[in-house]
Amino acid sequence: MKAIVYSSAGSRDVLEFVDRQVPEPGPGEVRIRVVISGVNQADWKSRQFGHRNGALMFPEVIPHHDGSGVIDAVGEGVDRDRLGQRVWIWEAAWHRPHGTAAEYVVVPSRQAVPLPADVSFEVGASLGIPAIAAHRCLLAVQNGPDRLGPGALAGRTVLVAGGAGAVGHAAIQLGTWSGATMIATVSSPEKAALARAAGAAHTVDYRSDTVVADIRTVAPGGVDLIVELAPSMNVDTDLEVLAPNGTVAAYGTESDGKLTIPTRLVVGRNVRYQFVLVLTMPAADKDLAVADLSDAAAAGVLAVGEEAGLPLRRFPLERTGDAHDAVQAGVVGKVLIDIG
Structure with missing residues (x-):
């Protein structure tokens, strides 16, 4: 071969x-x-x-x-x-x-x-690693469901950092399928169009000086969950837009990144950080992700190609x-x- x-x-x-x-x-x-x-x-x-x-x-x-x-x-x-x-x-x-x-x-x-x-x-x-990572991040929301599927995240607002990437794309699709309001941060109009094609209800330019205000306009009470690619770089923005009892699910790391968290703030607001690496996840969590992803794929949720974002x-x-x-x-x- x-x-x-x-x-x-x-x-x-x-x-x-x-x-x-x-x-x-x-x-x-x-x-x-x-x-x-x-x-x-x-x-x-x-x-x-x-x-x-x-x-x-x-x-x-x-x-x-x-x-x-x-x-x-x-x-x-x-x-x-x-x-x-x-x-x-x-x-x-x-x-x-x-x-x-x-x-x-x-x-x-x-x-x-x-x-x-x-x-x-x-x-x-x-599918594979990106979609399993997205699944794990979405289930990290506090007091959330045990499985993803229609209605499982109804009433939740989720911010996806880097909505045009493979993990972000899967998170938007799975979150939308599960009934969440999905917001994506992007760096260009072209990437905004891709995030919307995947199902994002709103997109925000993360390079803008008004990024926090833009997200708060869409989610005045804050977002329930952030699917985060760059937790060190975005910590200030994340904590400004995260609702009390919110979660940051971080699947990415920056080179030499060090995450400094204002503990008094996050403790007082009951904020959760969940870090995600698919390869070292418990086997049961991987199997659960595979089962939900199979259901989503069969439902036509996980399309790929430019027209799907x-x-x-x-x-x-x-x-x-x-x-x-x-x-x-x-x-x-x-x-x-x-x-x-």
Whole structure:
């Protein structure tokens, strides 16, 4: 099979386009013929900085956690009815050497999730880490629901920082599906249009001197939840627009960022900070997210493409280095690798 591999941490130059043996599924595993591989920030960071103290956990790594494809082999203990099933893949490369940047990948059966016939492989490959992070952030709202779905967040106002990014896009879609009023901060009219296409009721330019007043105009009593990409940079704005008993769910970190919180203020207002890293979330929370995301995808909620607010940036497998560069540079939209 064709695959992208690297055997040392470093720049894109460590990536190689090679032939490797097709892997065989072990007990409880399935093998997927990959159609599309999804690229995330974690993928280029693992390649550049290694897995632990600058070193790799394995002699050779095939990158990428997310993707979509068709199950073509099953291991012992897996129902053979899964053969031929269209699936989306999550966390393929977490504590495993082989991710989705290859023609075939083997994962535990639970990490290959059925994809309805009317949901595209593009949608499937765009779920995974970004959508699970968005789900976790939305459920962090204080006194909130146990699941997402129609009406689950009715009456809540949610601010999404960076509404044109992959996590922000999924948060807007899932929040709107669940009945919340969604506000997105953006940096340009073009990104505002994308956030509105995803379902945001309001957009605000976060570079404006009036950003706090603009958000308070939409939410006079403050917002119940902030889905935050840059918690250190935005702490002052966040605390000015957050309602009492509100929550900041932070899924991103800035380089060398240090979060300084005025404790008297946040204690007095019962403010909660919830930090989110999908890879280290409890397994039960991941499974819950996957179940809700499957329902949302089946309901047509998680569409992708420019008309849905998430432009697709596509590359062939041999140009995976260019795809990594695009994600690292902050390209607007979802970066996908076409494989099958």
